[in-house]
Amino acid sequence: MKIAVCMKRTPDSESRFKIAASSTAIDETGLKFDMDDFAGYAVEAALQLNEKAGGGETVVYAVGPDNVQETLRKAMSMGVDRAVHLKADAVPVDGIAVAKALAAELKTGGYDLILFGKHAFDSSAGVVGTATAELLGLPCITAASQLSVDGGTGSARRELEGAAEILSFPLPAVVTIDEGVARPRYPSLKGIMAAKKKPMETKPAQLGSARVTIQKMELPPERPAGRIIGEGSAAVPELVKLLQNEAKVL
Amino acid sequence: MTAGNIVFLFILIVAVGFFSLNVQRLVSYLQIGHPDARTGHPFTRLRNVFEIGIAQKKIFRDPVAGPMHALIFWGFMVLTAGTLEILIAGVYPAFSFEALLPKTIYTVYSASQDMFAVVVLAAVSFALYRRMVLHPRRLDGDDLEHTDALIILSMIAGLMITLLLSNAFMLAAFPQAMGPEKVVSHQLGSAFAHMMDPRTALARYHIFWWAHALLILAFLNYLPYSKHLHVITSLINVYFSNTSGPGVKGAMRSMDLEADVESFGASDVEQLSWKNLLDGYSCTECGRCTAACPANITGKLLSPRKIVINTRQRLMEKAPVMTGDRMDFMRPALSHGVESYEAATSDEVLGHRLLDSYITEEELWACTSCRACVVECPVSIDQLDIINEMRRNLVLTESRFPAELQPVFESLERNGSPWAFSAADRAGWTEGLDIPTMAQMRERGEKPDILFWVGCMGSFDDRAKKITVAFAHILRACGINFAILGQEEACHGDPARRMGNEYLYQILAKNTIETLDRYEVTTIVTHCPHCFHQMGNELPQFGGNYEVIHHSTYIERLLQDARVPLRSAEGQKLTVAYHDSCYLGRYNDVYDAPRQAMKRALPVIELIEAPRTKDRGLCCGAGGGRMFMEENTGKRINAERTEELLATGAAALAVACPFCMTMLTDGVKANGSEVPVYDISEIVAGQLQA
Ligand code: SF4
Ligand code: SF4
Numbered sequence: 053m054k055i056a057v058c059m060k061r062t063p064d065s066e067s068r069f070k071i072a073a074s075s076t077a078i079d080e081t082g083l084k085f086d087m088d089d090f091a092g093y094a095v096e097a098a099l100q101l102n103e104k105a106g107g108g109e110t111v112v113y114a115v116g117p118d119n120v121q122e123t124l125r126k127a128m129s130m131g132v133d134r135a136v137h138l139k140a141d142a143v144p145v146d147g148i149a150v151a152k153a154l155a156a157e158l159k160t161g162g163y164d165l166i167l168f169g170k171h172a173f174d175s176s177a178g179v180v181g182t183a184t185a186e187l188l189g190l191p192c193i194t195a196a197s198q199l200s201v202d203g204g205t206g207s208a209r210r211e212l213e214g215a216a217e218i219l220s221f222p223l224p225a226v227v228t229i230d231e232g233v234a235r236p237r238y239p240s241l242k243g244i245m246a247a248k249k250k251p252m253e254t255k256p257a258q259l260g261s262a263r264v265t266i267q268k269m270e271l272p273p274e275r276p277a278g279r280i281i282g283e284g285s286a287a288v289p290e291l292v293k294l295l296q297n298e299a300k301v302l
Numbered sequence: 303m304t305a306g307n308i309v310f311l312f313i314l315i316v317a318v319g320f321f322s323l324n325v326q327r328l329v330s331y332l333q334i335g336h337p338d339a340r341t342g343h344p345f346t347r348l349r350n351v352f353e354i355g356i357a358q359k360k361i362f363r364d365p366v367a368g369p370m371h372a373l374i375f376w377g378f379m380v381l382t383a384g385t386l387e388i389l390i391a392g393v394y395p396a397f398s399f400e401a402l403l404p405k406t407i408y409t410v411y412s413a414s415q416d417m418f419a420v421v422v423l424a425a426v427s428f429a430l431y432r433r434m435v436l437h438p439r440r441l442d443g444d445d446l447e448h449t450d451a452l453i454i455l456s457m458i459a460g461l462m463i464t465l466l467l468s469n470a471f472m473l474a475a476f477p478q479a480m481g482p483e484k485v486v487s488h489q490l491g492s493a494f495a496h497m498m499d500p501r502t503a504l505a506r507y508h509i510f511w512w513a514h515a516l517l518i519l520a521f522l523n524y525l526p527y528s529k530h531l532h533v534i535t536s537l538i539n540v541y542f543s544n545t546s547g548p549g550v551k552g553a554m555r556s557m558d559l560e561a562d563v564e565s566f567g568a569s570d571v572e573q574l575s576w577k578n579l580l581d582g583y584s585c586t587e588c589g590r591c592t593a594a595c596p597a598n599i600t601g602k603l604l605s606p607r608k609i610v611i612n613t614r615q616r617l618m619e620k621a622p623v624m625t626g627d628r629m630d631f632m633r634p635a636l637s638h639g640v641e642s643y644e645a646a647t648s649d650e651v652l653g654h655r656l657l658d659s660y661i662t663e664e665e666l667w668a669c670t671s672c673r674a675c676v677v678e679c680p681v682s683i684d685q686l687d688i689i690n691e692m693r694r695n696l697v698l699t700e701s702r703f704p705a706e707l708q709p710v711f712e713s714l715e716r717n718g719s720p721w722a723f724s725a726a727d728r729a730g731w732t733e734g735l736d737i738p739t740m741a742q743m744r745e746r747g748e749k750p751d752i753l754f755w756v757g758c759m760g761s762f763d764d765r766a767k768k769i770t771v772a773f774a775h776i777l778r779a780c781g782i783n784f785a786i787l788g789q790e791e792a793c794h795g796d797p798a799r800r801m802g803n804e805y806l807y808q809i810l811a812k813n814t815i816e817t818l819d820r821y822e823v824t825t826i827v828t829h830c831p832h833c834f835h836q837m838g839n840e841l842p843q844f845g846g847n848y849e850v851i852h853h854s855t856y857i858e859r860l861l862q863d864a865r866v867p868l869r870s871a872e873g874q875k876l877t878v879a880y881h882d883s884c885y886l887g888r889y890n891d892v893y894d895a896p897r898q899a900m901k902r903a904l905p906v907i908e909l910i911e912a913p914r915t916k917d918r919g920l921c922c923g924a925g926g927g928r929m930f931m932e933e934n935t936g937k938r939i940n941a942e943r944t945e946e947l948l949a950t951g952a953a954a955l956a957v958a959c960p961f962c963m964t965m966l967t968d969g970v971k972a973n974g975s976e977v978p979v980y981d982i983s984e985i986v987a988g989q990l991q992a
Contacts, residue, residue: 064716068726082725082789084716238708241559241566241698241805 053108053201055098055165057132058154058180059091060143060172061116061123069271076266087123090169092236094229097199098167099131099237105201109133113157115150115257116143128247129239135250138257145266147179152260154180155187165206168228170195178228185226193219197232303393310392310515317519324526325534328583331621335576343548347541350682354546355537360680364590367432370425371680374458377422378533384415384465385518392515413483416469420486423462430455440589444608447529451587454530457521464517468510470494474503532586536681539584542577543682550839552673552889554690557804567694567802569657571617572624574691581683582614591675591685596921596943597668601936604668606675606685612660613688623651657692666692667704670939671800671926673888677917693802703801710930711803714810718792719758720930728756729788731767737774739788740821750785753823755837755850757830758793759960765967766960772987773829773853779990780865784827790817796836801927808844811836815846829853829983831885831959832925839890852886854896854958857986861902867991868903877908878985879952881943881966882919883959893917896958896982903986910950920946922957922965929961944969948977955979 063069063083070079087095095112102108112127114120115138124135138153158166166188168181178194185192196208197216201223208219208227239247281287281294296302353359358375362368383399390397400408432438433451441448466487472479473491482488494503525531532539545551557566568574591606592598598605621627654660666689675685696702713722729739743750754777760770777784795810814837818826826848828834838850860866878900886892893916900907914920923939933939944966947955955970955977957963966979 066713066717066722066724068724086716235705235708238701238703238711240701242564243701244805245562 053102053105053164054162055102055108055110055167056113056158056161056163057091057094057098057110057127057167058113058158058184059094059123059127059169060088060174060180061085061114061120062088062172062174065089065173071269071271075268077269085119085123087126088169088172088174090171090173090229090231092169093231093233094167094169095127095130095132096236097229097233098165100234101165101199101201111136111161111163113138113154115140115153115259117141121252121254124252125247126239128250128252129243130237131243133250135252137252137254139254140257140259144259144262144264145175146260146262146264147175147177148183148264149260149262151180151183151187153257154184156258157255158184159188164223165201166190166224166226168226170228170230181226181228188226191221191225193221193225193227195230196227197230199227199229199233304395307393307395313516313519314389314392317523321522321526324523327627328526328531330625330627331617332576332579332583334572334617334621334624335574335579336572338575338577340542340544340577346548350543350546351537351541354680354682355540358680360678360682363678363680367438367588370428370432373421373425374429377418377425380414380418381422381465383411388511388515389518409481409483412481413485416466416484416486419462419465423459423466426455426459426462430459440593441587443589443592444587444605444611446587446589450528450530453524454528457517457524461514461517461521464510464514466490468507468514471503471507471510474498475500475507529585529587532584532681535580535584536586539580540682542580543684545676545679545682545684551891552676552686552835552885553839553843554799555687556843557694557808559805559808565695566698566804567696568688568691569695569699570655571613571620573695574613574656574688578613578684578688578691579617581610581685581688582617584681585610585614585683586681587611588680590678590680591683594674594678594918596670596672596674596923596939599920600939600942602665602668603662603935604665606689609661609665609685609688610683613656616654616656616660619651619654623648657695661692663696663702664935666696667931668928668935669693669926670884670921670923670928672884672921674884674918674921677888690800690802694804695802697802698805704931706931707801707927710801710927711798711806714793714795714798714806718810718813719762720793720797721758721762723762725789725792728761728791729786731756731761731770732774732786732788735771735774738785739790740785740823741788741790743785744821749822751783752825752827753818753821754784754786755826755828755830755833756786756791757828757833757960759830759964760828761791763960763964765963769829769960769963769981769983772981773857773983775987775990776857776860776866776983777827779867780860782860787817787821792817794833794836794841796832796840797927797930799836799840800925801930811841811844811846815841815844818846818848823848826850827853827856829958829960829981831883831890832961835885835889852890852892852895852958854886854899854982855892857983858895858899858902861899861986866903866986868989869991871904871906871989874904875906875908876904876954876985877910877952878954878956878980879910879912879947879950880956880958880982881912881922881947881962882916883957883962884919884921884925886958887919888917896956899982900956900985903989907985910952912946912950914946922959922962922969924961924965929964938969938972940965940969941972944973948973948975953977956982956985958982 063085067083072079098110102110110132112124112132112135114124121137124137128135136157138157144150171178182192182194193208195210197211198209200207204223206221206223206225210217210219211232281290292302358372361371387399399411403411433441469480469484469487470490471494473487474494477491480487525533565573571579587607589607595604595606669689671686673686710720714720717723718725756770759766792813793810794814795807798810799807826837831852834850834852837848880897882893897909920943921939922943955966957966957979958981963979963981970977970979
């Protein structure tokens, strides 16, 4: 099968975030960037599908400045065959602008499946995958926790609140991946060495016009520190009183 | 020359020839291994040969088998001279050392031959008794083959008996044939003289002489087929071993990660070094390593003896195919225990490998890298080196490791710590303490005397943070001009290296050196033995050269110089059982400093030693990345260790390592005990003047 995986490079979720002086972006100094977690699951899903099929090609795509090449390399060290870097000075916040660049590229790729993470950790918008499907006129399944292919038909499972649904769809299709598929593999040094020799194509991203921009970014208000009222059962009356009068939850 | 001499010459040539052929084949098998330069520092190597080999230093660690073996070994050394004389005399009957040596020396030599024959006979008899009647536990397990040992011991006994008897019959025939210094032979000889006429005695002499000479040659040729090959290889092995120096003990070898190779680390014998393979030849299967292995003791699959024996077995299986040597008569004896592989075709042999076919992943991941096996091995085998090379293969080539390790690797890569804590919180413990960072000092145009390297445990673990604070208090109280790196500190990668991820390790190690050099750091103090070992002993492999001091040594020096303002110990009392950290003790020989530091700070303290202590101390179970893995098989190592320490009846346990702290604290809790666990710095800090 020919599978494309589109990925984003995002900062590590354990980081302490600060807002940059411009107040429209986060301050990137000291942040560690890596393949977005959900994109990692998408790569793993693609690799496993092709391993099971016993062949095929897996290709990764990313939009952004030169540093996304590092992330693309990592995907190749996991086993992806080649990478395409769609070069842009920055990744626009407008997911549709990104989707246009990807769709322009993927249109002629002849892919059976195009995978995305269900959303990226930093923006949590979940737009790019669905918008790309729309632009390509392909069926789209979002947040799949399992994915399999049999002949020309795909099957996916989506976790719902307290239930799950199993979907079936014709290929080619776009699927965005949730966690639940196997944990992304850890690249071996052998894989890392092999990735250095795998092809990476760079071309300018044909971004659509960005119609959405960030006006202002704010950190959530700091939570007031907790208060210790007392210990043991003696503290209960005071606690109940505070919950009733101050917190007004009782 | 008589006809007998000619026949003997012929037998001698055949026997020595066959022996040389086997030696040459064994050497050619070693050559399939990787090169490894082991010729530098000849004086240190010779010292090891004298101490560990000739003086049997490590053999004596066992109070029963030690003297027994030493007597056999020394007896052999002495009797080899006599053997030479006997073999030459077999061809030239007139030959005797008597003509070559001054009289007194010859007399001593002659007496020694007689005496040691008796001594060796006694020691061998005890060895047979021990093996067949006492059945020591460490000689069990790992599918050991006992016949081999019995054959060898019987042969040695036979050698001694025939030697004594041939001498005795000679003396029965000609009482003047040998000097009076051969006391035992003379006694026996005069007894025989009463029983037979000189002719019969002479005939018997010839029988026993031939029996003795033929037994020598049989013994020589049996060795290459036996685990007693160590008779030939052990001194050579000790010479080439690095386990007691030269070089830094316990430092893992660096790897060339840019090498254009298909496979990293070792999954089979040809990916090990020739020295690892020589280790295989030298193993006596004595089981001292396995008896000391914390993993084995607590019921895990790992047995360091098995690792070494497997290496030899696999070498004997594969090397003949690789070297085109298909003289199958060599193989079976040394590869006993793997019958199923013996009849394999070349293709089947190449289909096996050391990893999986002989040694499983589970065994390799059970190792705590405690170095107990290495310290115990009387012939200086490095079991841990083989384990480490195989772990490297699992991670770097096959990406196979316990699932728990992936988040550890990822976190080391992203956060510079094995746990997913943000680097921004690294200096959280300093809140309210006003501890300067290197960056702040540089801004003020100052430079501290020492860098306090806090370590990931000391920075993030709640219990370990208290150790960090206690040590900072001591530094403060002594007026030490120190700083920390704060957010700029990041793991040096030691856990990654121990878990086989050399790639990640080298990235982190180089980053660490870069940071330290940026601040022109020269002296580093740390309370983590793993940081201490890594930064002091392994960073030099990448050009990071610093003086690294463990806090126990540093505090001990401060106390010695009376720089620590102590309050009076009057009215206090404390009995403490101190637990040795592997990376402080067996890796770096720091045993006294932590004990002394506690004693100096609190002179009333009473130190109680657990049965397994100092270089025999049992690991807490955290090393080698075990800290990050599940422990589901057998008993928990920390439980085994904590029980032993609690059984001393001490009122408190003391450690000098934040990892040991976690393991013992958990162990005490699981035991339902209330005994507190302190870091040695906490005991000292508790004695600071207010
Ligand atoms: S290093 Fe320790 S745990 Fe590992 S094999 Fe040797 S004795 Fe066992
Ligand atoms: S490796 Fe050393 S300690 Fe272990 S069984 Fe062999 S000789 Fe004995």
